[in-house]
Amino acid sequence: xxxxxxxxxxxxxxxxSSQLSIRKPLQPTNANSNNISHRRPxxxxxxxxxxxxxxxxxxxxxxxxxxxxPSDEYGTDLLCSSSTLDCSSLDCIPSSVDCxxxxxxxPICSLGDKVDNNDCFKANRxxxxxxxxxxxxxxxxxxxxxxxGIHEDDDESDSEFDVLLKLCSESExxxxxxxxxxxxxxxxxxxxxxxxxxxxxxxxxVHTNKCLDNSDNQAPEQLQDSLRKCEKSYSLIEESIDDxxxxxxxxxxxxxxxxxxxxxxxxxxxxxxxxEEIDWDTLHSLTEEDLxxxxxxxxxxxKKIVNALSGLREAFVSSSEAQAQSNCTSAHVTARQRDKTxxxxxxxxxxxxxxKLITEFFPGxxxxxTKIRKAPKDPVAEKSPPDSSSRRAVRRxxxxxxxxxxxxxxxxxGTPFLVDAFKYLTRNCGHWFLTHFHLDHYQGLTKSxxxxxxxxxxxxxKLVNMKIGIPWERLQVLELGQKVNxxxxxxxxFDANHCPGSIMILFEPANGKAVLxxxxxxxxxxxANWLIGSHISSLILDTTYxxxxxxxxxxxxxxxxxxxxxxxxxxxxxxLFLIGSxxxxxxxxxxxxxxxxREKIYINPSKLKLFECLGFSKEDMQWFxxxxxxxxIHVVPLWTLASFKRLKHxxxxxxxxxxxxxxxxxxxxxxxxxxxxxxxxxxxxGTIIRYEVPYSEHSSFTELKExxxxxxxxxxxxxxxxxxPDSAAAMVSLLVT
DNA sequence: GCGATCAGAT
DNA sequence: CACATCTGATCGC
Numbered sequence: 018x019x020x021x022x023x024x025x026x027x028x029x030x031x032x033x034s035s036q037l038s039i040r041k042p043l044q045p046t047n048a049n050s051n052n053i054s055h056r057r058p059x060x061x062x063x064x065x066x067x068x069x070x071x072x073x074x075x076x077x078x079x080x081x082x083x084x085x086x087p088s089d090e091y092g093t094d095l096l097c098s099s100s101t102l103d104c105s106s107l108d109c110i111p112s113s114v115d116c117x118x119x120x121x122x123x124p125i126c127s128l129g130d131k132v133d134n135n136d137c138f139k140a141n142r143x144x145x146x147x148x149x150x151x152x153x154x155x156x157x158x159x160x161x162x163x164x165x166g167i168h169e170d171d172d173e174s175d176s177e178f179d180v181l182l183k184l185c186s187e188s189e190x191x192x193x194x195x196x197x198x199x200x201x202x203x204x205x206x207x208x209x210x211x212x213x214x215x216x217x218x219x220x221x222x223v224h225t226n227k228c229l230d231n232s233d234n235q236a237p238e239q240l241q242d243s244l245r246k247c248e249k250s251y252s253l254i255e256e257s258i259d260d261x262x263x264x265x266x267x268x269x270x271x272x273x274x275x276x277x278x279x280x281x282x283x284x285x286x287x288x289x290x291x292x293e294e295i296d297w298d299t300l301h302s303l304t305e306e307d308l309x310x311x312x313x314x315x316x317x318x319x320k321k322i323v324n325a326l327s328g329l330r331e332a333f334v335s336s337s338e339a340q341a342q343s344n345c346t347s348a349h350v351t352a353r354q355r356d357k358t359x360x361x362x363x364x365x366x367x368x369x370x371x372x373k374l375i376t377e378f379f380p381g382x383x384x385x386x387t388k389i390r391k392a393p394k395d396p397v398a399e400k401s402p403p404d405s406s407s408r409r410a411v412r413r414x415x416x417x418x419x420x421x422x423x424x425x426x427x428x429x430x431g432t433p434f435l436v437d438a439f440k441y442l443t444r445n446c447g448h449w450f451l452t453h454f455h456l457d458h459y460q461g462l463t464k465s466x467x468x469x470x471x472x473x474x475x476x477x478x479k480l481v482n483m484k485i486g487i488p489w490e491r492l493q494v495l496e497l498g499q500k501v502n503x504x505x506x507x508x509x510x511f512d513a514n515h516c517p518g519s520i521m522i523l524f525e526p527a528n529g530k531a532v533l534x535x536x537x538x539x540x541x542x543x544x545a546n547w548l549i550g551s552h553i554s555s556l557i558l559d560t561t562y563x564x565x566x567x568x569x570x571x572x573x574x575x576x577x578x579x580x581x582x583x584x585x586x587x588x589x590x591x592x593l594f595l596i597g598s599x600x601x602x603x604x605x606x607x608x609x610x611x612x613x614x615r616e617k618i619y620i621n622p623s624k625l626k627l628f629e630c631l632g633f634s635k636e637d638m639q640w641f642x643x644x645x646x647x648x649x650i651h652v653v654p655l656w657t658l659a660s661f662k663r664l665k666h667x668x669x670x671x672x673x674x675x676x677x678x679x680x681x682x683x684x685x686x687x688x689x690x691x692x693x694x695x696x697x698x699x700x701x702x703g704t705i706i707r708y709e710v711p712y713s714e715h716s717s718f719t720e721l722k723e724x725x726x727x728x729x730x731x732x733x734x735x736x737x738x739x740x741x742p743d744s745a746a747a748m749v750s751l752l753v754t
Numbered sequence: 755g756c757g758a759t760c761a762g763a764t
Numbered sequence: 765c766a767c768a769t770c771t772g773a774t775c776g777c
Contacts, residue, residue: 321762456768463758537767561767599768656769659764686765715767 273297281325286313301326426557426736429534431526432506436534436557442468448504452536453519454480454601466491472503474510476518479630480601495520498547511547513538515714516602517631523551530554533728535736537561539572539713540720545727556730560737561715562685563748568719569685569711576609578697579681579710583614583650586679590649593675595667597655597682601627606683606712607652611640619648649675658682661702668705678705685713718751725752 213220274297275287293311295303308322427438435441436450439461447469451459454477462471464486470493471481478492495501497520500509507525515537521544524532533548534557562569569575579596586592596607596618611618620628622643629638642648657663658680668678681697697710716724725733733752738745 456770461759465758602768654769655767656764663764683767684765685767713767 274300277325281321283321289313426534426734429524429526429532429557430555431528431530431532432524433504434506434524436522437536439466442466444468448472450522450534451477451481452513452522452534453477453516454484455516455537455599458537459485462487464488472508474518474520476631477520480518480627483630495522511544514541514544515539516599517604518601523548523553525551532557533730535559537715540716540724544724548728553728553730555732555734556725556728557734557736558721558725558749559715560721560735560745560749562713562717563721563735563737563745563752565718565751567685568717569713572605572712575683575697575710575712576606576613579606579708579712580610580613582679582681582697582708583610586677587614589677591674591676592649593667593671593678594650595653595658595664595678595680596650597658597680598652599655601631602714603655603683603712604628607650608637608640610650614650616640616650617642617648619643619645619651621652624652655682655684658707661700661705661707664705664707665702676704680705680707682707682709683712684709685711685715685717722752 274290274295275284277297277300278284278287278290289311295311303322303326313322423435423438423441423443427435427441429436432448433446434448434450435446437452437458438446439449439451439459442461449469449471451462451471451473453474459481462481462485466487469491471478471487471491472493472495473481474497475494478489478494481487481492482489495508495510497510497512500507502508505527507523509523509525510520511523513519513521513536519536519538521533521535521538524534526532531551531553532555533551533553537559538544583594586594596610597603598607607618617639618641620641620643625641625643628641645651653667657667659682664678664680668675671678697708700707700709733749735745735749
């Protein structure tokens with residue numbers, strides 16, 4: 018089972034001294050009690066968790082944008098776009114005002130709708146998993162060189178070709194696909210079966226090469242059989258290849274593979290594929306590991322191939338299914354053979370075009386899990402060339418790609434409201450709620466939005482106005498803790514403790530069935546207090562970490578870990594500390610670091626401007642500087658810390674000033690799966706140290722459970738399905754046990 | 755040409 | 765693994 022999480026602070030650990038060149042071990046206690054402003058004080062109303070949130074007075078308009086560099090040295094986008102912040106017309110809803118808007122045309126989503134939960138979730142979140150190469154590949158890990166199909170009918174475990182391929186993959190260092198046959202302790206030439214055990218590696222190569230040279234006419238039956246099999250396998254492909262590639266004499270026809278490689282713009286790896294004799298069938302079973310082992314060491318090309326391969330496999334599966342449903346009954350063709358044939362037809366490259374989207378090679382494979390493929394039967398579309406992309410299919414539906422099924426978690430039952438659903442813009446809704454300003458929640462929202470009003474917190478409204486250019490007339494600010502009536506529905510929002518401006522929203526429609534939408538949230542004890550007296554019928558819950566394996570420390574413990582790690586290393590003035598952050602999010606981490614260490618923290622000018630807009634207090638703002646030289650603690654985008662390669666890039670820029678880099682990646686995933694709960698994991702490459710610290714702005718499983726028990730809803734609707742809707746449902750059920 | 759959108763990558 | 769984001773390709777105005 019999972020840890021209760023109540024002992025978070027007790028099991029806090031400092032970084033091992035051996036890892037941090039600490040001069041003196043630090044105590045995990047409140048040794049710095051005079052500085053521990055990050056410790057949560059006695060319970061008190063916490064509406065101002067993020068500064069400025071409680072301040073509903075519109076800030077003065079900033080001066081017009083001056084010309085500015087589009088990014089800082091860490092690659093951060095300039096936050097303030099050409100649209101200037103103008104809060105002068107900011108429209109806060111007084112709690113007593115009825116905000117009904119006339120364009121409501123009725124409920125948009127109700128339980129009665131024929132919307133399958135699974136489809137909703139697939140359409141929205143599962144794409145991540147769908148696109149996860151590792152997840153897909155792990156299901157079909159097959160050893161390099163052993164084709165899963167060709168020998169399906171063979172009773173012998175080691176058919177000739179099988180052995181041949183196996184040996185080719187085993188004979189490391191053999192250039193050109195030379196083979197040696199290993200059975201028991203003796204080594205035979207695969208071509209003439211002569212025992213060549215006594216020969217040196219070099220001599221064996223010479224021998225087999227000789228045999229190869231003669232193989233056209235003199236190859237032993239063993240090899241000839243193999244060759245015949247291969248030729249048979251590829252005969253279908255050959256028909257469509259207009260420019261067969263000249264291949265080495267040995268074994269299979271690799272031309273489809275080479276064609277395919279070229280179509281990916283990876284012709285430079287032809288040699289590798291030829292050398293490894295990777296044929297079309299073997300290709301399907303390659304894993305990323307295999308690619309690495311055969312010498313494709315560059316990440317980009319490797320990923321590209323892995324991606325394309327998963328497309329191939331999908332094509333294989335779908336065509337197999339299609340074939341199974343057809344009336345094709347060939348007495349002498351096995352089902353497996355049919356599948357293989359179909360798969361080749363479906364997935365073989367037809368055109369050689371560099372830089373085409375992978376989807377263009379595999380038509381009909383919608384990758385986003387939506388119902389797009391069930392588009393109306395359009396004979397033209399059906400006859401469209403195989404390289405038409407799935408995206409084009411989206412556009413063909415004539416609704417600008419927005420006619421997707423709206424997931425349940427975006428709909429508020431009994432109301433005409435949608436939450437975080439800008440991907441599904443529809444005229445049927447005039448009331449759009451935005452829980453917080455993170456891309457995956459406001460995706461689809463553009464400055465041309467004209468579908469009604471957007472309801473959100475003041476901070477979010479400012480960001481939406483500043484970053485997207487939504488005019489203030491379209492924005493309605495919701496004050497924390499104040500009930501307002503919108504279109505006949507009582508609406509109250511609360512601090513979601515996720516990122517600045519994040520809110521959870523309580524909807525109380527006239528039917529008495531209250532819905533609480535948490536948005537993304539990190540549980541805090543006072544949340545339950547806010548909801549006292551409200552009977553929650555449906556709880557739309559942020560289930561990002563809804564799995565017992567995710568149990569991470571309180572933010573305070575992680576902050577202290579970071580603080581102490583920095584303290585331990587700070588004696589070296591040539592150390593640069595990097596802390597990762599998003600556009601918004603993780604602010605508390607580095608603000609507390611600054612407060613506790615009483616050191617300014619460098620942020621880029623655009624982030625400073627953002628913080629000013631968010632309404633950070635003067636007291637808070639004093640801890641930030643935009644002058645690099647004033648601080649050796651820098652806030653950088655999280656993805657800058659994602660790889661040592663990027664960190665190395667940073668290091669190179671500061672060669673003269675810093676000799677050591679210590680980076681902190683705050684992410685909740687640090688404590689997932691097999692990882693035990695700990696305040697940080699440490700990685701080091703030379704003079705670069707990277708900590709993954711479990712600083713999460715989502716609730717842990719323990720916290721979710723506590724929250725659900727206190728809210729005690731009748732129904733829970735998960736908003737995130739990391740492992741698919743079924744799994745999400747199963748995990749949610751754990752919350753109430 | 756540019757904004758919107760999407761898939762894929764990090 | 766992918767919290768949230770960036771990048772490049774494509775489409776439509």
